[in-house]
Amino acid sequence: MAVQVTETATTPAVALGPAAALSCRECGQRFPLGPIFACQECFGPLEVAYDLPSGDPESLRKRIEAGPHNIWRYAPLLPVPADVADKPNLNPGFTQLVKADRLAAELGVTGGLYVKDDSGNPTHSFKDRVVAIAVEAARAFGFTTLSCSSTGNLAGAVGAAARRAGLKSCVFIPHDLEAGKVVMAAVYGGDLVGIEGNYDDVNRFCSELIGDPLGEGWGFVNVNLRPYYGEGSKTLAYEICEQLGWQLPDQIVIPIASGSQLTKIDKGFKELIALGLVEDRPYKIFGAQAEGCSPVSAAFKAGHDVVRPQKPNTIAKSLAIGNPADGPYVLDIARRTGGAVEDVDDGQVVDAIKLLARTEGIFAETAGGVTVGVTKKLIEDGLLDPALTTVVLNTGDGLKTLDAVAAGPTATIRPDLDAFRAAGLAG
Amino acid sequence: MAVQVTETATTPAVALGPAAALSCRECGQRFPLGPIFACQECFGPLEVAYDLPSGDPESLRKRIEAGPHNIWRYAPLLPVPADVADKPNLNPGFTQLVKADRLAAELGVTGGLYVKDDSGNPTHSFKDRVVAIAVEAARAFGFTTLSCSSTGNLAGAVGAAARRAGLKSCVFIPHDLEAGKVVMAAVYGGDLVGIEGNYDDVNRFCSELIGDPLGEGWGFVNVNLRPYYGEGSKTLAYEICEQLGWQLPDQIVIPIASGSQLTKIDKGFKELIALGLVEDRPYKIFGAQAEGCSPVSAAFKAGHDVVRPQKPNTIAKSLAIGNPADGPYVLDIARRTGGAVEDVDDGQVVDAIKLLARTEGIFAETAGGVTVGVTKKLIEDGLLDPALTTVVLNTGDGLKTLDAVAAGPTATIRPDLDAFRAAGLAG
Numbered sequence: 053m054a055v056q057v058t059e060t061a062t063t064p065a066v067a068l069g070p071a072a073a074l075s076c077r078e079c080g081q082r083f084p085l086g087p088i089f090a091c092q093e094c095f096g097p098l099e100v101a102y103d104l105p106s107g108d109p110e111s112l113r114k115r116i117e118a119g120p121h122n123i124w125r126y127a128p129l130l131p132v133p134a135d136v137a138d139k140p141n142l143n144p145g146f147t148q149l150v151k152a153d154r155l156a157a158e159l160g161v162t163g164g165l166y167v168k169d170d171s172g173n174p175t176h177s178f179k180d181r182v183v184a185i186a187v188e189a190a191r192a193f194g195f196t197t198l199s200c201s202s203t204g205n206l207a208g209a210v211g212a213a214a215r216r217a218g219l220k221s222c223v224f225i226p227h228d229l230e231a232g233k234v235v236m237a238a239v240y241g242g243d244l245v246g247i248e249g250n251y252d253d254v255n256r257f258c259s260e261l262i263g264d265p266l267g268e269g270w271g272f273v274n275v276n277l278r279p280y281y282g283e284g285s286k287t288l289a290y291e292i293c294e295q296l297g298w299q300l301p302d303q304i305v306i307p308i309a310s311g312s313q314l315t316k317i318d319k320g321f322k323e324l325i326a327l328g329l330v331e332d333r334p335y336k337i338f339g340a341q342a343e344g345c346s347p348v349s350a351a352f353k354a355g356h357d358v359v360r361p362q363k364p365n366t367i368a369k370s371l372a373i374g375n376p377a378d379g380p381y382v383l384d385i386a387r388r389t390g391g392a393v394e395d396v397d398d399g400q401v402v403d404a405i406k407l408l409a410r411t412e413g414i415f416a417e418t419a420g421g422v423t424v425g426v427t428k429k430l431i432e433d434g435l436l437d438p439a440l441t442t443v444v445l446n447t448g449d450g451l452k453t454l455d456a457v458a459a460g461p462t463a464t465i466r467p468d469l470d471a472f473r474a475a476g477l478a479g
Numbered sequence: 480m481a482v483q484v485t486e487t488a489t490t491p492a493v494a495l496g497p498a499a500a501l502s503c504r505e506c507g508q509r510f511p512l513g514p515i516f517a518c519q520e521c522f523g524p525l526e527v528a529y530d531l532p533s534g535d536p537e538s539l540r541k542r543i544e545a546g547p548h549n550i551w552r553y554a555p556l557l558p559v560p561a562d563v564a565d566k567p568n569l570n571p572g573f574t575q576l577v578k579a580d581r582l583a584a585e586l587g588v589t590g591g592l593y594v595k596d597d598s599g600n601p602t603h604s605f606k607d608r609v610v611a612i613a614v615e616a617a618r619a620f621g622f623t624t625l626s627c628s629s630t631g632n633l634a635g636a637v638g639a640a641a642r643r644a645g646l647k648s649c650v651f652i653p654h655d656l657e658a659g660k661v662v663m664a665a666v667y668g669g670d671l672v673g674i675e676g677n678y679d680d681v682n683r684f685c686s687e688l689i690g691d692p693l694g695e696g697w698g699f700v701n702v703n704l705r706p707y708y709g710e711g712s713k714t715l716a717y718e719i720c721e722q723l724g725w726q727l728p729d730q731i732v733i734p735i736a737s738g739s740q741l742t743k744i745d746k747g748f749k750e751l752i753a754l755g756l757v758e759d760r761p762y763k764i765f766g767a768q769a770e771g772c773s774p775v776s777a778a779f780k781a782g783h784d785v786v787r788p789q790k791p792n793t794i795a796k797s798l799a800i801g802n803p804a805d806g807p808y809v810l811d812i813a814r815r816t817g818g819a820v821e822d823v824d825d826g827q828v829v830d831a832i833k834l835l836a837r838t839e840g841i842f843a844e845t846a847g848g849v850t851v852g853v854t855k856k857l858i859e860d861g862l863l864d865p866a867l868t869t870v871v872l873n874t875g876d877g878l879k880t881l882d883a884v885a886a887g888p889t890a891t892i893r894p895d896l897d898a899f900r901a902a903g904l905a906g
Contacts, residue, residue, distance in 0.1 A: 121548050121573070140578075140581075142840060143575060146548070148601070151567075153567065154567075154642075154643075154645060169601075172599060172601065174575070174596075174599065174840070174841075175840075175842070176603070176876075176878070208842075212836075212840030212841070212842070213840060214840070215581075216581075216839055216840035218581060222904060227888075227891050231881060232659070232878050234887060234888070235877075235878075235884060235886045236842060238886035238887050238888065239832070239833065239836045239842050239877060239884055239886045240837055240840055240842070241833065241836060241837035243904050244888045244889050245888060245889060245890050245891070245892060245902070245904065246888040246890070246891035246892070247891075247892060247893075247894045248891065248892065248894065249893075249894045253894045254894065256894065257894035257895065257899075261896065261899065264896055266899065266900060406666065406668065409639075409666045409667045409668060410642055410667055412643055413569060413601070413602075413638070413640060413641070413642035413667055414601075414639070415602070415639070415663060415666050415667070449603075449878070450662075450663070451659050451662075451663065451879065452878065454659060457662060457666055459661075459662045459665035460661060460665050460671070461652075461654075461661070461665065461671045461672060461673040462665075462670045462672060463670075463672050463673070464654050464673035464674075464675065465672060465673070465674060465675065466674075466675050466676075467674045467675065467676045467680045467681065467683065467684035468684070468687075469684075469687055469688065469691055472672070472684075472688065475672070477649060477670050477672065
């Protein structure tokens with residue numbers, strides 16, 4: 053899990069910037085860069101190891117600040133070619149970090165509360181970040197079809213990114229997703245396959261497909277390209293620190309689906325410390341789940357090191373992964389940093405969506421309701437210190453989960469003043 | 480219609496940056512800045528007149544480039560207080576100008592084709608730009624309730640912006656809007672009133688309300704704050720030129736609802752020329768309508784100077800204004816610049832939405848289908864020169880007009896390889 057800032061690089065077969073090799077998160081064994089995701093020694097998950105820039109932090113900071121207003125400003129820290137910004141790509145990132153003073157007042161936060169609002173990305177979820185990196189890996193490895201298993205947001209992100217990049221796409225989703233996510237996944241014109249089952253069934257199917265000749269030559273962004281893909285979430289850490297004036301937040305609340313995002317944000321913070329771009333001081337990472345799919349929260353509360361799979365049943369479908377691959381790493385990070393993992397029920401999710409909307413004018417997806425709801429609960433339970441600088445992630449857009457919020461007109465009237473007067477809304 | 484760069488300023492009663500006065504677009508009469516929208520002499524529409532910065536263009540350009548990555552970088556050219564960026568506001572703008580090479584190839588454009596993608600704004604339409612300016616005017620005039628008549632996008636933008644700014648809101652929409660727009664208008668918790676009628680009925684009702692004690696103290700962004708509100712569309716012109724490397728595009732295709740946006744983009748281009756920020760050279764402005772609501776296109780083709788109202792019937796509901804206030808000004812600009820106004824039918828709108836999605840990975844609202852469809856038609860008819868640099872506006876988001884596109888899974892299958900093989904999608 054340690055960040056390797058300088059090391060003897062395995063000469064990479066492909067040019068992916070500072071990416072030097074893949075290394076096993078369990079046994080540390082290293083492999084050349086390629087479309088592999090499991091250690092050939094111990095079957096542990098692989099991640100990208102870097103030769104990160106050495107030298108003066110100030111010049112690196114200036115280089116970043118002079119870069120484009122998207123994730124490619126951090127290209128020196130990502131597994132992408134140096135000329136990445138010149139290629140057709142959705143160019144996500146550098147979304148707003150909203151100073152949420154009105155939400156802070158409602159929650160009693162005095163140390164500064166910020167919402168990192170990733171609904172501003174091209175397909176309106178954080179998935180554009182990870183897919184953008186996967187696209188570059190797919191190009192490097194010569195794949196011409198981009199694929200994935202998805203709870204919805206990823207399907208749209210892959211469909212859109214493939215088209216911008218000139219790749220084909222074939223994505224797999226559970227058959228019962230929200231209408232907005234289905235249309236968005238289909239509209240870009242690639243193949244979209246509904247699977248009769250839940251996300252874990254879809255995921256298992258994709259793992260089979262990748263071992264079969266049927267899936268040959270396909271880049272599954274969250275399977276055989278997963279080590280690259282996951283690194284896209286580091287950009288959330290980079291952006292938050294840069295937007296806070298190159299400072300770490302004291303506390304951050306992150307939703308947990310597979311858990312990958314949370315582990316990569318921690319990795320990003322550690323890299324910035326190692327590079328001297330931020331001051332090295334403690335930060336606490338909190339994970340947020342929906343009660344109807346809370347395997348990591350349950351394990352955290354029970355003091356377990358492993359995560360027992362659950363069958364998901366929650367309106368927060370983008371977080372409905374019952375068997376989260378990175379669960380044990382999440383537990384480790386939450387405990388190591390002094391954070392926690394907590395969950396809220398579906399009613400609290402909806403209340404939190406509405407709370408965020410009416411205080412800050414941000415219409416979050418159910419996953420955003422989960423993080424805001426968990427933040428409220430953590431404060432009430434004394435686990436999150438309201439006197440410290442706190443960042444809450446909104447990773448998606450309310451327009452994709454319309455059914456979750458019952459919101460409609462206060463009144464419907466004829467177009468005349470008497471009817472309006474009778475409705476009693478004036479003044 | 481001339482841009483007044485320097486003049487003897489009427490001392491403004493309120494501090495709205497370079498805004499010096501309101502002036503009548505018909506007779507030129509000037510009035511102090513205030514919540515008025517019609518000339519007291521001739522009933523013509525009022526617009527903001529400025530004391531724009533004088534002096535070295537290079538230093539102004541540098542000041543802009545050092546500003547925030549949203550519309551407030553252009554605060555020196557907008558009717559907003561100098562400290563606008565420090566106030567709670569949705570901070571829209573600086574959306575992506577996408578180099579659309581794959582769309583260009585399909586349309587035969589060789590001179591460079593760009594899509595200005597305003598779905599990246601906080602509530603995913605260009606309306607966030609105009610509302611952001613109106614919010615500052617509402618603050619300056621002491622209004623505590625923000626209101627509007629809306630075809631949907633504006634309702635969401637006003638609801639969200641009011642909440643971020645700590646204002647109340649009450650917005651009026653036709654009762655039969657798309658579900659996504661209704662939920663988005665309601666979720667921020669202000670009052671939302673459905674009106675039994677079309678947009679023109681809603682608009683007439685709001686004009687009555689503003690003259691009645693019931694509406695006293697309300698800032699209607701597109702009625703009594705309209706002169707300020709409209710100026711927000713200038714930022715599209717500023718951003719496009721800056722993103723093209725401080726150059727005017729040769730041609731631009733703009734959707735027409737009220738026509739305000741098109742007139743303000745022209746105003747923005749003229750200001751940049753007057754300020755020396757771009758080279759003074761010809762540009763052509765094209766207007767785009769849906770056939771089912773094409774009063775300006777019909778007038779253009781008939782050679783009329785006035786616009787005959789129509790009863791709208793089109794899936795492009797955000798453009799469904801049958802009696803467009805700025806219609807005559809649009810006709811004037813299209814003719815003066817050598818452009819045109821054209822329309823496409825609903826089938827062509829849907830085809831164009833899908834064309835943009837499958838070539839560029841951009842999921843546009845119906846209004847974006849209108850501009851892309853009209854661009855295609857203008858090229859086919861020889862009115863738009865494919866050898867020139869062309870910008871097409873996408874002003875909204877496909878997630879808000881889901882019903883317009885019938886898009887769903889290519890196949891729905893059991894999670895096994897045999898079922899996938901039988902679906903015939905592999906490879």
